[in-house]
Amino acid sequence: MRVFGGIPLLGEVVISGSKNLSLPALAASLLTDSPVTFRNVPRLTDIDSMLELLGYLGMNISTREDSSISVCTPDIKATEAPYDFVRKMRASILVLGPLVARCRKASVSLPGGCAIGARGVNLHLNALEQMGAEISIDNGYIKASAPNGLVGCDIHFPISTVTGTENILMAASLAGGTTRIINAAMEPEVIALADLLILMGAKIDGHGSSIITIDGSDSLHGADFRIMPDRIEAGTYAIAAAVTNGSLILKNCVYDHLSQFFDVLHLAGVDSKIISKTSENLDNIEVHRSGGDNRIIPVDVQTAPYPGFATDLQAQFMTLMTICNGTSSITENIFENRFMHIPELSRLGANISIHGKTAIVTGVKKLIGTQVMATDLRASVSLVLAGLMAEGETVVNRLYHIDRGYENIDQKLLACNARIERFSV
Ligand code: EPU
Numbered sequence: 001m002r003v004f005g006g007i008p009l010l011g012e013v014v015i016s017g018s019k020n021l022s023l024p025a026l027a028a029s030l031l032t033d034s035p036v037t038f039r040n041v042p043r044l045t046d047i048d049s050m051l052e053l054l055g056y057l058g059m060n061i062s063t064r065e066d067s068s069i070s071v072c073t074p075d076i077k078a079t080e081a082p083y084d085f086v087r088k089m090r091a092s093i094l095v096l097g098p099l100v101a102r103c104r105k106a107s108v109s110l111p112g113g114c115a116i117g118a119r120g121v122n123l124h125l126n127a128l129e130q131m132g133a134e135i136s137i138d139n140g141y142i143k144a145s146a147p148n149g150l151v152g153c154d155i156h157f158p159i160s161t162v163t164g165t166e167n168i169l170m171a172a173s174l175a176g177g178t179t180r181i182i183n184a185a186m187e188p189e190v191i192a193l194a195d196l197l198i199l200m201g202a203k204i205d206g207h208g209s210s211i212i213t214i215d216g217s218d219s220l221h222g223a224d225f226r227i228m229p230d231r232i233e234a235g236t237y238a239i240a241a242a243v244t245n246g247s248l249i250l251k252n253c254v255y256d257h258l259s260q261f262f263d264v265l266h267l268a269g270v271d272s273k274i275i276s277k278t279s280e281n282l283d284n285i286e287v288h289r290s291g292g293d294n295r296i297i298p299v300d301v302q303t304a305p306y307p308g309f310a311t312d313l314q315a316q317f318m319t320l321m322t323i324c325n326g327t328s329s330i331t332e333n334i335f336e337n338r339f340m341h342i343p344e345l346s347r348l349g350a351n352i353s354i355h356g357k358t359a360i361v362t363g364v365k366k367l368i369g370t371q372v373m374a375t376d377l378r379a380s381v382s383l384v385l386a387g388l389m390a391e392g393e394t395v396v397n398r399l400y401h402i403d404r405g406y407e408n409i410d411q412k413l414l415a416c417n418a419r420i421e422r423f424s425v
Contacts, residue, residue: 001402001410003387003394004419005369008246011416015234015252016042016407017067017227020312021189023091024166025196025227026050026071030057030098031174032200034222035072041227042407043067045400046089053085053092057099072222076103083109083140089404093121096144097167100133101174105145110137123164127155131168131175152177152216160185160305165212166193172214173202181212187306188257192228199223229282231257232312233406236381238262238287239316240413242270242296243323243389247288248416249275255283260307266290268320269297295325298363302331315341315382322350323389324363331358341379344372348386348394369394377405384409388418 017040027050029036041047051061051069058077062070079099086092086109099106111121125135125142131150136143152175155168165185170193172179184190186208194207200223203215234253241248242265255262255274262272271290274283289296298321303311311334321328322345332338339359342352348367353360369392374380380401387394399422402409413420 001384001387001396001399002421002423003369003384003390003396005367005388005390005392005394007244007388007417007419009240009244009248009388009413009416009418010246012249012251013237013412013416015229015237015250016040018042018189018192018230019044019046019405020162020232021192022047022227023050024094024163024170024189024193025225026054026069027094027098028170028193028196028200029071030054030059030073030076030095031102031170032220032222033072033074035070036200036222037068037070037224039068039224039226041067041069042230044404044407046091046404049085049089050091053081053095056085057081057095079103079106080141081106081108085109086111091163093124094163094167096124096142097128097171100128100144100146101150101171104147104149107144108142110140110142121164123157123159123161124167127157127164127168128171130155131171131179150175152179152214154180154182156182157184159183162187162190165190169194169197169204169212169214172216173197173204173220175214175216177216179214179216181214183210184212185305186210188228188231188254196223196225199225229253232310234258234285235261235310235313236316236385236406237412238265238270238272238285239313239320240385240388241287242268242289243320243385245289246416247286250285250287252278252282253285255285261309261313264299264301264309264317267297267299268324269294296320296323296363298324298326298328300329303333305334311335311338312378314338315378316385318342318352318359318361319345319382319385321361322352322364322367322386324361326363328361328363329358330361333357340375341382344379344383345386347372348390350386366391368392371395371397374398374401377401381406381409384420388413
């Protein structure tokens with residue numbers, strides 16, 4: 001993407017449905033042989049990858065024009081998630097819980113490392129083992145079998161894991177007896193997945209707290225479910241308004257999912273307020289810098305599980321801090337390798353040094369456009385944000401990462417005055 005920087009973004013951005021809810025929600029529909037309809041599913045390559053895998057497993061899928069997807073899996077035709085699917089997207093691990101719960105066996109390629117760190121799945125596997133599954137690793141595949149079905153128990157996650165909690169929520173919904181997930185992830189996506197499962201007939205209590213209790217059911221039924229807005233996409237566009245010293249209205253958001261993040265932006269000198277509600281009770285939020293031309297104020301942040309500062313907004317926030325009036329420290333506590341945007345931001349003139357898991361960002365007056373390389377989804381968008389505020393022209397290479405998680409980003413930015421252009425080399 002070629003980005004011509006220095007133009008304040010002005011206008012409205014309609015926030016799409018959440019990627020990180022759509023992925024487990026689609027996987028959860030494997031738990032029933034009845035139809036499930038999802039509304040507000042974003043068009044993203046990660047969703048396409050998940051649908052390809054689910055189709056391979058036997059799901060019938062119809063995609064409609066209005067971002068609704070109806071699915072039905074009368075029979076599971078394959079219980080194996082092959083390497084070719086899983087290597088494209090780590091979230092493929094989300095089929096493990098549903099497959100073992102429904103078919104009593106599954107074989108899922110080990111995801112392996114990824115750009116942002118080693119990201120094991122040991123916690124998913126230990127939990128399923130505690131529920132009575134036999135697990136082995138064979139030729140790079142996780143083989144899980146529970147010939148007598150999974151049995152509920154107390155699962156204590158030593159660290160908070162989002163997809164780990166989601167896998168066990170789904171598996172426990174069809175297990176025998178009661179499962180308690182202790183130190184469960186509390187992300188809004190986990191809560192919404194539990195809401196979907198409840199709509200499908202599951203008996204779940206405590207989601208949103210650190211202890212979730214699930215009473216297993218014999219079967220689940222179909223549902224019609226609306227995917228909530230993507231809080232990370234909303235947070236990203238909020239930063240786009242701030243870095244360009246523009247003013248954006250983020251339409252169809254849930255303010256509460258971002259209230260801590262907006263508090264941090266406020267400390268940095270960026271204001272956000274709900275200006276209206278939609279007919280579906282979603283929030284339209286206006287975001288702009290509080291002091292007009294004032295420099296961004298440095299803020300120190302540490303990433304943490306929800307409701308802490310989201311690791312998925314760390315790269316974008318760092319882009320904002322590159323132009324702060326002072327020094328900010330940004331600590332990445334979730335993933336060990338999520339600083340790959342730093343050398344690229346430095347190429348644009350940012351002053352950042354890395355000390356273990358902390359980046360010290362000393363603000364500069366401006367960034368200056370040049371060529372940069374995207375390495376993962378959030379890094380790629382942080383470089384587009386940097387390009388939007390840099391002087392002159394920035395070219396972000398390997399931009400395809402961005403299509404995994406940002407629906408229609410070109411059109412959304414163009415509609416707000418950005419000067420960008422996608423091209424192939
Ligand atoms: N971990 C383990 N073993 C496990 C599971 C996790 O060591 O079995 C570690 C991870 O390596 C990491 C930490 O636990 O250090 C937390 O990882 P978590 O399991 O919570 O991450 P995830 O479920 O793989 C989801 C999102 C990520 C987001 C993280 C953290 C989805 C599909 N993915 O990943 O989203 O960064 O939670 O909030 O929901 C993104 O959208 O760009 C993205 C990477």
